Amino acid sequence: MNDNVIKFRKKEVPKPPRQTPPGVRKALVILGVIAAFLAAFAYFYLTGDQSGLTNGAP
Numbered sequence: 001m002n003d004n005v006i007k008f009r010k011k012e013v014p015k016p017p018r019q020t021p022p023g024v025r026k027a028l029v030i031l032g033v034i035a036a037f038l039a040a041f042a043y044f045y046l047t048g049d050q051s052g053l054t055n056g057a058p
Contacts, residue, residue: 020028
């Protein structure tokens with residue numbers, strides 16, 4: 001019966017996306033860079049020198 005009645009409803013306000021605090025974000029970036037260097041060091045330490053270069057004269 002009430003199909004032709006306009007129902008006024010408030011629009012749902014979208015929640016803003018959660019943002020990490022700048023200090024935490026900076027710390028995570030620094031930890032990521034350190035982790036990348038440690039991973040590269042561990043790789044070359046465990047696999048040895050794979051560059052094909054020799055020490056001394058060419």
